Amino acid sequence: AQKVTQAQTEISVVEKEDVTLDCVYETRDTTYYLFWYKQPPSGELVFLIRRNSFDEQNEISGRYSWNFQKSTSSFNFTITASQVVDSAVYFCALSAPSGTYKYIFGTGTRLKVLA
Amino acid sequence: SQTIHQWPATLVQPVGSPLSLECTVEGTSNPNLYWYRQAAGRGLQLLFYSVGIGQISSEVPQNLSASRPQDRQFILSSKKLLLSDSGFYLCAWSVLSENQPQHFGDGTRLSIL
Numbered sequence: 096a097q098k099v100t101q102a103q104t105e106i107s108v109v110e111k112e113d114v115t116l117d118c119v120y121e122t123r124d125t126t127y128y129l130f131w132y133k134q135p136p137s138g139e140l141v142f143l144i145r146r147n148s149f150d151e152q153n154e155i156s157g158r159y160s161w162n163f164q165k166s167t168s169s170f171n172f173t174i175t176a177s178q179v180v181d182s183a184v185y186f187c188a189l190s191a192p193s194g195t196y197k198y199i200f201g202t203g204t205r206l207k208v209l210a
Numbered sequence: 211s212q213t214i215h216q217w218p219a220t221l222v223q224p225v226g227s228p229l230s231l232e233c234t235v236e237g238t239s240n241p242n243l244y245w246y247r248q249a250a251g252r253g254l255q256l257l258f259y260s261v262g263i264g265q266i267s268s269e270v271p272q273n274l275s276a277s278r279p280q281d282r283q284f285i286l287s288s289k290k291l292l293l294s295d296s297g298f299y300l301c302a303w304s305v306l307s308e309n310q311p312q313h314f315g316d317g318t319r320l321s322i323l
Binding site: 127128130132137138139140141142145147186190196197198200201202203 | 242252253254256259261269298300302304309310311312313314315316317319
């Protein structure tokens with residue numbers, strides 16, 4: 096069965112601290128995709144990144160970086176020098192088996208960045 | 211560029227009343243369309259998805275239904291709302307190819323009184 100686990104329900108950090116959001120997934124597929132989304136207080140989900148199972152290179156985009164490790168089935172998200180605007184709920188998601196067009200979402204991690 | 215519109219943004223309805231939430235996508239053809247519900251402080255629950263006009267897949271049995279009367283229009287309905295239908299409803303689209311990102315609308319906050 097496919098599953099995405101975000102064990103951290105809520106994290107609080109002080110502004111300028113680095114923070115890592117964990118995502119562990121389970122799948123039997125050899126080809127799959129992983130995603131991260133941000134949900135700010137306004138509610139809409141904002142797509143951040145997609146990573147396919149064949150690309151284990153880490154990715155950096157400004158203060159955001161992602162660490163994909165197939166050996167541990169993890170796709171962790173790090174925010175460097177956090178800012179108050181980073182406060183949001185972050186969701187990790189996994190593409191479901193071929194032909195279903197669905198995602199499996201984790202339960203989300205609420206990040207609070209305190210000024 | 212592609213955009214997704216979802217309305218209304220907020221809705222307060224009495225128990226037993228009907229519901230119609232609408233979602234439209236612009237700037238793309240034949241998208242996959244999705245309806246999710248998010249209870250307060252909770253994760254996303256996939257309710258329905260559609261890969262084409264008139265094609266609806268239901269994920270969770272409940273008193274909600276979905277329809278796709280046009281290629282880029284997705285409607286979530288109910289004949290009689292329950293208190294448990296309260297939540298934040300999100301519509302999303304993706305290109306027809308698999309494993310592409312889903313892009314979400316701004317959501318509808320539904321409160322049932």
